[in-house]
Amino acid sequence: MREIDRRTRFSRRGFLRTTGAAVPVAAIAGTSISAGAAWAQDAKAIAPHAMATLVKAARDIFPHDHIGDVFYVRAVTPWDAKAGKDDAHKAMVAEGIARLDADAQDAHASPYLNVAWESDRVALLRGIEHTKFFKTLRADLVVSLYNQPEIWPKFGYEGSSAEYGGYLARGFDDINWLPTV
């Protein structure tokens, strides 16, 4: 069977598609999720700590260990521009993060970002699952994370095919492991 090259390749197109901003890829590639990261510092309407917490929550909501942080950053970055234009959205983010941190302090004497185990952070997210903040974040992410063409090969998905002549000569029927019946 024709397999797919799953190595990461960055393209400007994929970046612009999700963020609409002109932050160079190099500025966010390979960093960890913290308030000190350049992408968190560059946020204008959302505080760096809140920005970093959003990205961490995004990864905890849709955890894919083979997907780098950069793609979660990209998925969440549009929320900063939205908060800049929409006071209600800005307040929802601030209140949502404050609630998450307060719950984390109660349970673990630590802000959400520093709770070590994913399972503990997921329990905190379950606690706010019914809130508008969580529902909006999840519903946005299911598009803004998975609609990045650069992550599709990591799932073995090849995206647009018409320009390559479809799959007629590229393995539409190349399965070779089925039992003969």
Add this chain to the structure above:
Amino acid sequence: MAQFDLNDDSLVVIIGSGAGGGTLGNELAQKGVKVVILEAGDRYESADFVNDEWASFAQLAWKDMRTTSGTWRVGKDFPNLPAWIVKAVGGSTVHWAGASLRFEEHEFKVRSTYGALPGANLLDWPISLAELAPYYAKAEDKMGVTRTNGIPGLPGNNNFRVMEAGAKKVGYTQVHTGRMAINSQPRDGRGSCQQIGFCFQGCKSGAKWSTLYTEIPKGEDTGNLEVRPNSHVVKIEHDAAGKVTGVVYASPDGAMHRQKARVVAVAGNSIESPRLLLNSASNLFPDGLANSSGQVGRNYMRHMTGNVYGIFEKPVHMYRGTTMAGIIRDESRHDPKRGFVGGYEMETVSLGIPFMAAFMDPGAWGRSFTSAMDGYSNMAGMWLIGEDMPRETNRVTLDPVAKDKLGLPVASVHYDDHPNDVAMRAHAVQQGSAVYSAVGATRLIPTPPYPSTHNMGTNRMSEKSRDGVINKFGQTHDIKNLFVSDGSQFTSGAACNPTLTIVSLAIRQADNIARMMEQREI
């Protein structure tokens, strides 16, 4: 190409350009009848289509607001998107998958065959399979349906081959790559399928039949058909005698235009068609046009649907190739011993990563969800589609609050699964799971129904005027020169995909409209 005057009252005006409207328009034009098709959406060509699920959705889908109620899961997951249909020239034949199956004889006689089911509003069709058979044959020839007219079946892709191997292991015998209105060899000026995938996003090679590049240009070439895109009909008008006289439609700038007509045919799909009849209420017809029975908008059907995806140890790449060229037909029979009436088909289906994320388990998150997504390349998928029960309470009404941008009430869609639908879905999921388990699936994902692609029944056909909206020719019982030409005509939904039947009814209706016009009945 023809261009007709707004005051020309000799025209047949068709509202909608999909399987029903597009076919009817061409058939009438071929007979010399002057036709205007008013299409709410824009006109795109194959080259404009994009192999990108969300971008294509933005381009083609009917996104105008609708509301929902009822216990169906679609209403919870997609409260403002009850249906996934197209707003563009070609209508939903732009994004349909191509499956073209005939109804079985008993599926026209559901009340006689299934009996009186509590909570179901079953009624026999006023036509039989024998009456429709010649038109099925014409439709299959027109559309180039594989496995008819000597046309070979499509080659099976990886997704089909998994289904086929599993089906044979569990003992199914009616397993093949379907009767598909997708060219397996060049035909009718169109090439053969390139196995692109993205059948739901508009066929970029033109191998799949769509009225957009078959019926419509053929009709236009006669000089008798004008297609007006971006023309959203908001009201059908009538005279004091109760005959329809024309329609009012809005262009994108909000300006209103009045097109006169001798005959009006409504083909806006089963949500918009009843909405238009209801929004056309007048002093003479206070409950909406053609609604003396009170059945306009009722008996909304959307098929029992569901999906099973299986994850395997090794890759499948289900998205490669024709999306729905694979079927198991063994369960489509009526066999009440299974615990439900009617039957269902199992058909291959695949989604790309963006839509798989959105539709696999709407609302889900966490590792259970993402680990299933991680299995994407090793996934095979099938769609389960069966007959759902018509219910008077499953209906399209005018929302009492929500208005569209023109200030008109939007359609509100209420749907409750009938116990028969629930029993059938459980059986179908169990059988689909057995198929994949038989060839080594390590995980099974029973995915809930997607927003409805098959919308039917809201202006149903009936022998008696008290039981339905239209007669056996799609002519409304109440108004002689008003017709319905889309899937809202269906008295019942059968186990199979509706398009072939919509096209067959449209060909038959064209014969009858032309005859009635010639005999001055209308």
